[in-house]
Amino acid sequence: MELRNDPLLGRSVIVAPGRAARPHAFAPQSIADADPDCPFCPGSEHTTPGELLAFREVGSLPNSPGWRVRVVPNKYPAIARNDVVPNDEISGDTSICEPDCVQPAYGAHEVIIESQRHVEGLTGLSDDEAAEVFIAYQQRLQAAKADDRLRYATIFKNVGPSAGASLAHTHSQLMAMSSVPRSAQAELDRARDYFDRNGRCAFCDLIERERKAGVRIVEETDELLVLCPYVSRLPLEMCLLPRKHSAQFEQISAESLAHLAHVLRSALTRLEAVLGRVAYNYIIVTSPFDTLSTGHYHWRIEVLPRLTTMAGFEWGSGCYINPVPPEEAAAMLRRRQLAASFRR
Ligand SMILES: [Zn+2]
Ligand SMILES: [Zn+2]
Numbered sequence: 001m002e003l004r005n006d007p008l009l010g011r012s013v014i015v016a017p018g019r020a021a022r023p024h025a026f027a028p029q030s031i032a033d034a035d036p037d038c039p040f041c042p043g044s045e046h047t048t049p050g051e052l053l054a055f056r057e058v059g060s061l062p063n064s065p066g067w068r069v070r071v072v073p074n075k076y077p078a079i080a081r082n083d084v085v086p087n088d089e090i091s092g093d094t095s096i097c098e099p100d101c102v103q104p105a106y107g108a109h110e111v112i113i114e115s116q117r118h119v120e121g122l123t124g125l126s127d128d129e130a131a132e133v134f135i136a137y138q139q140r141l142q143a144a145k146a147d148d149r150l151r152y153a154t155i156f157k158n159v160g161p162s163a164g165a166s167l168a169h170t171h172s173q174l175m176a177m178s179s180v181p182r183s184a185q186a187e188l189d190r191a192r193d194y195f196d197r198n199g200r201c202a203f204c205d206l207i208e209r210e211r212k213a214g215v216r217i218v219e220e221t222d223e224l225l226v227l228c229p230y231v232s233r234l235p236l237e238m239c240l241l242p243r244k245h246s247a248q249f250e251q252i253s254a255e256s257l258a259h260l261a262h263v264l265r266s267a268l269t270r271l272e273a274v275l276g277r278v279a280y281n282y283i284i285v286t287s288p289f290d291t292l293s294t295g296h297y298h299w300r301i302e303v304l305p306r307l308t309t310m311a312g313f314e315w316g317s318g319c320y321i322n323p324v325p326p327e328e329a330a331a332m333l334r335r336r337q338l339a340a341s342f343r344r
Contacts, residue, residue, distance in 0.1 A: 003319075006231035008190055008202050010183070012319040013231045017328075040113045040169035042067075049073040052110060053139060055132055068129070069136045070113045071174075079107035079175060081147075108144055108176040112136050112155075119170050121159045122265050123272055130261035137172070137284065138257060141250040144176035145289045152180040152288045160279025163306045180288050188288070188297060195296030203298030204245050216326050218270065218333040223256060224263045228326035228333070235324035236274065236333065238267055238303040247294030249286040264301060271305060273336035279306040 002015045039047040042065035051063055053071040060066025082104070114133045115125055122130050137155050144153045153176035158165040180188070194202040210216055210227050218238060219226040226240045240263065246252060252260070264282070271278060286299040314320055324342070332339050 004231045006229070008194065008206070009187055009231070010190065011231050011233060012317075013233055014319060014321045015232075015325050016321050016323055017325055018323075038118055038167065038169050040167060040171060041118055042116045045070075048111075049075055052143075053136060055136065065116070067116060069115070069132050071136055071140055072111050072113070074109040074111050074173065077109035079105045079109050079177060081106065081108055103179065106149060106178040108147075108150065108153075108174065110140055110174040112140065112172045112174065114170045114172065118168070120168055120277075121157075121170050121268065122261075123268050124170060125265070127258070127262045127265060130265050131258040133172070134257040134261045135254065137174070138250050138252070140174050141286070144174065145250060147176075149178050150176045151290055152177050152184065154286070155284040157282050159281070160306065162309075163279040163281045163304075165279075184285075184288075191296045191298075201245050201296055201298055203241060203300070207241055207243060216330045218330050219263065219267060221259070221263060223259055226263065226267045228330040230326060232322055232324075232326040232329065233320040234304050235307045235322060236271060236305045236329045237322075237326070238271070238333070240264060240267060240301040240303070241298065245295075246299060247287045247291065247297040249284055249299040260301075264303075267303060267333075270333045270336050271303070274332050274338050275305065275307070280304060281306070 001018075004013050004015060005011070006013075038044065045051075045063045045065070049072050051067075051070050051072050053069075054062065054067040055069045056062075057066040057068075112133065114122070114136075115129060117124070119125065122133070125133070141153055141155065144150050153174060155172055155174045157172040159170075191202050194200075198205070207225055210230075211220070211225070216227045216230060217225065218228060220243075223243055224240060225243055226238055229237060229239050240260075242252070242256075268280075268282075271280065281302075281304045283302045283304070284299070285302060287294060287297045291297065308321075308323070310320075328339060332342075
């Protein structure tokens with residue numbers, strides 16, 4: 001067993017291979033079957049809030065069938081645009097949590113419906129269809145960025161109930177907020193600190209180290225690297241990084257977006273080849289909108305398969321227990337095959 005720390009991302013993990021042998025410790029969690037009353041299937045457009053963006057067949061009308069990708073406000077938002085403009089100054093003692101440490105939760109919560117077909121994830125789409133989804137991601141991030149009250153946004157995808165998905169039909173979500181969450185700010189501060197001390201981006205250095213080591217690399221192209229992080233919190237966790245320094249996902253070219261969609265689909269196809277139908281999240285992590293200098297930060301996509309659950313130790317300590325060393329995970333993903341030692 002090994003305790004691994006990631007000083008940049010602020011993560012600690014106990015890599016404990018023996019635990020994979022425990023009953024259920026490595027069982028893929030089931031994902032929902034088709035929902036006959038799916039609000040995201042064509043013909044149900046009237047059941048969602050009005051569309052913010054749609055890629056449509058010529059001649060089709062808004063909020064009616066004929067779309068390929070459709071973006072709508074979340075019907076049950078966690079955060080919303082309202083009349084209250086957040087106050088930058090928080091009153092009271094900010095070193096402890098007290099009732100004054102509160103701001104209106106101004107923001108945007110959108111749903112990107114990725115296909116009119118009732119499929120479950122990116123692997124159910126073609127490369128061209130997935131590329132269009134990524135164009136929608138980028139356009140909605142740019143729209144959020146145009147609202148100068150919003151500072152931070154993330155796009156994420158939940159596949160399967162154990163990954164937080166309430167609907168099976170393939171979709172992602174965008175959440176944009178008026179402030180940068182504490183944990184994200186702490187990561188940005190550490191990246192800035194590394195850059196100030198070394199004159200280089202910590203993520204660019206990480207890419208160089210990982211390419212030399214090779215053992216955690218799943219897939220590599222001229223533009224992108226897919227690896228299992230040295231401090232992987234979850235079994236078969238993957239991280240996708242642009243090889244060339246780039247801080248803002250919303251600024252990458254259309255060609256790079258199409259290539260990214262292809263490589264992410266390929267990584268998810270590998271995951272499904274190893275595990276079968278599996279619940280997972282992916283998250284696009286990018287710079288806050290108002291970042292002026294971008295030399296210290298590097299966008300990425302994290303892929304988080306949901307094979308294990310967070311239990312008391314993880315909640316209490318913030319430290320994860322991962323039964324699959326990322327070096328073995330990367331080998332399995334490269335071979336597209338579950339290693340014999342994990343078969344039950
Ligand atoms: Zn559907
Ligand atoms: Zn970089």
